[in-house]
Amino acid sequence: MPPGATSKGIVLAETADARFRKLFSIEGGNFQAAGSVSKQIKMILKQLSIDNDLIWRAMIVAYEAEMNAVLYASSCEVTLSVSTRCVSLQFKDRGPGIPDIGLAMTEGYSTATREMRERGFGAGLGLPNMKKTADRFHIESVVGEGTTLQMELDLP
Amino acid sequence: MGAQDSFHSIKIDEQRCIGCVTCMHACPVKAIRIRNGKASVFKHDLCIDCGECLRVCPVQAVQSMTSKVVELTQFKIKVALPSPVLYAQYSDATTPNDILLALHKLGFDHVYDMALSCEMVLIAMEEYLNRMTDVRPIISNYCPAVVRLILKNYPNLMDRVIPIEVPREVAAKQIRKSLAAEMNVDPTEIGIFHLTPCPAKLISIQKPIGVERSNLDDAIAIRDIYIPLLNALKEVGDEDLILQKSSGVGISWATSRSNVGGLPQHRSLTVRGLEEVIHILDQVEAGKLTDIDYLECAACPGGCVGGPLVVQNRHVATAHVDTLIEQYGVRTRLDRRKILRSYEENYLIPGLHRKTRAVSNEQVDLVKALEIMNQVEETIGRLPGMNCGACGAPDCRTLAEDIAAGDAVLTDCVFMKIKELEDEVEGHRRKS
Numbered sequence: 001m002p003p004g005a006t007s008k009g010i011v012l013a014e015t016a017d018a019r020f021r022k023l024f025s026i027e028g029g030n031f032q033a034a035g036s037v038s039k040q041i042k043m044i045l046k047q048l049s050i051d052n053d054l055i056w057r058a059m060i061v062a063y064e065a066e067m068n069a070v071l072y073a074s075s076c077e078v079t080l081s082v083s084t085r086c087v088s089l090q091f092k093d094r095g096p097g098i099p100d101i102g103l104a105m106t107e108g109y110s111t112a113t114r115e116m117r118e119r120g121f122g123a124g125l126g127l128p129n130m131k132k133t134a135d136r137f138h139i140e141s142v143v144g145e146g147t148t149l150q151m152e153l154d155l156p
Numbered sequence: 157m158g159a160q161d162s163f164h165s166i167k168i169d170e171q172r173c174i175g176c177v178t179c180m181h182a183c184p185v186k187a188i189r190i191r192n193g194k195a196s197v198f199k200h201d202l203c204i205d206c207g208e209c210l211r212v213c214p215v216q217a218v219q220s221m222t223s224k225v226v227e228l229t230q231f232k233i234k235v236a237l238p239s240p241v242l243y244a245q246y247s248d249a250t251t252p253n254d255i256l257l258a259l260h261k262l263g264f265d266h267v268y269d270m271a272l273s274c275e276m277v278l279i280a281m282e283e284y285l286n287r288m289t290d291v292r293p294i295i296s297n298y299c300p301a302v303v304r305l306i307l308k309n310y311p312n313l314m315d316r317v318i319p320i321e322v323p324r325e326v327a328a329k330q331i332r333k334s335l336a337a338e339m340n341v342d343p344t345e346i347g348i349f350h351l352t353p354c355p356a357k358l359i360s361i362q363k364p365i366g367v368e369r370s371n372l373d374d375a376i377a378i379r380d381i382y383i384p385l386l387n388a389l390k391e392v393g394d395e396d397l398i399l400q401k402s403s404g405v406g407i408s409w410a411t412s413r414s415n416v417g418g419l420p421q422h423r424s425l426t427v428r429g430l431e432e433v434i435h436i437l438d439q440v441e442a443g444k445l446t447d448i449d450y451l452e453c454a455a456c457p458g459g460c461v462g463g464p465l466v467v468q469n470r471h472v473a474t475a476h477v478d479t480l481i482e483q484y485g486v487r488t489r490l491d492r493r494k495i496l497r498s499y500e501e502n503y504l505i506p507g508l509h510r511k512t513r514a515v516s517n518e519q520v521d522l523v524k525a526l527e528i529m530n531q532v533e534e535t536i537g538r539l540p541g542m543n544c545g546a547c548g549a550p551d552c553r554t555l556a557e558d559i560a561a562g563d564a565v566l567t568d569c570v571f572m573k574i575k576e577l578e579d580e581v582e583g584h585r586r587k588s
Contacts, residue, residue: 019526120444
């Protein structure tokens with residue numbers, strides 16, 4: 001694992017525990033579609049009658065991750081996995097990658113460009129927020145290839 | 157509850173309905189289905205009473221459950237509480253005072269300038285925003301369709317809905333109390349009627365959220381009172397009686413702009429139209445827009461002047477409202493301190509958030525739900541994905557969900573039916 005990466009024991013990476021799995025694609029730079037993947041994830045979790053509080057936290061992390069993908073990556077594959085114990089989200093993108101993950105996880109640090117800030121982004125709270133909101137958070141990245149985020153939320 | 161569960165502010169007249177799918181596609185929460193060539197609100201629990209179906213129906217088969225004027229005879233004393241939208245329905249030459257006087261001539265014993273209550277509520281809202289500083293944005297509550305949308309689809313945001321009484325309720329409560337004393341009648345002998353631009357206000361009266369009962373009795377659609385009022389206006393001369401007490405501050409609520417002359421120290425954002433409201437609520441749910449203090453959401457385009465039960469074109473009505481704001485100014489004549497003295501008693505809705513938090517999902521077998529979800533995804537893969545509505549569901553995904561729930565079958569889809577028949581024909585051919 002690259003230095004600075006955090007891992008708190010991911011329960012579902014690619015396991016057979018997941019009883020439901022669905023894949024989504026995010027197109028980098030496509031602001032029109034931005035938010036549509038988190039919306040679809042919400043619809044599914046709602047249909048499953050998942051606890052409202054969990055849905056809310058899932059929305060916060062999914063939206064944050066989706067916006068990062070739109071802003072920075074050229075493309076991103078999202079996997080939603082649901083087991084009887086937790087909801088797992090994986091965002092695996094193709095993009096510039098993150099050179100210093102420790103720095104990226106610091107609150108207030110932002111690489112947002114001026115255009116991004118004009119759109120309201122760039123508070124530097126995205127990644128730290130995801131880590132705080134999810135029960136388990138894992139990030140790894142290869143510069144020049146891309147970043148993978150894995151987040152899990154436990155069912156009550 | 158019980159039979160009341162299926163009561164909505166609209167009703168689909170089967171005789172007039174031609175089963176054309178327009179209302180089904182317009183419904184923002186996918187509550188409508190077409191069965192046997194007729195539309196109905198099949199998914200009662202999903203309906204938020206926004207009235208979009210009523211708005212778009214090309215044959216006026218969707219009717220409002222609001223009352224007609226002639227039906228109001230059971231009350232000894234009848235009070236009219238017109239939405240400020242009514243002030244913008246006629247020509248520029250007709251003043252709000254003219255309208256209030258004309259309503260008297262229609263048989264209402266008492267008529268009240270509800271726009272003034274809007275100004276009172278604005279002061280109470282500002283007080284709430286000053287006291288409650290850790291939740292942002294706070295969301296408006298006067299559009300019943302938006303409140304129901306949040307309750308059903310964004311339950312986590314119910315905590316943000318401002319727990320301040322809406323103007324029509326504030327007005328009705330005060331009037332009922334003072335009229336009962338003044339005229340020496342029992343409060344139940346007073347009938348208080350809201351003259352409304354939309355069916356949603358009716359549902360807030362018949363099935364209110366967070367309170368036991370509404371202070372109003374019923375609602376009348378503006379379009380059902382338009383002509384009688386037009387005739388009554390002809391009889392209004394230069395009378396001395398001044399019934400209008402509001403300024404532009406209250407009248408601006410007709411276009412859902414409560415920050416005219418109010419909330420000077422708070423950042424407010426106004427969003428009108430359901431699709432837009434849904435979009436903005438998605439943002440709020442994702443943790444955005446925290447720099448906005450007050451988020452005003454109205455289901456209808458242009459605000460309340462764009463309600464489905466109005467007569468005047470909403471752009472013309474908006475221009476009229478702007479003229480009225482200029483004419484009557486942006487300063488309320490109310491004494492702020494007087495309003496605040498009765499803040500807790502008259503304006504704050506006690507325990508609203510606590511009461512509405514109970515609307516959560518019942519215990520569900522997750523294993524079964526996951527199995528069903530897999531079925532749904534598999535079925536979607538088989539359906540054409542055209543969202544044509546011919547099956548009676550608004551889109552292919554919803555049909556797949558209905559099939560999994562046992563409310564529909566795969567061959568409800570015209571394309572699946574054709575395939576089934578083709579396979580059958582092919583089967584016969586092979587045999588012979």
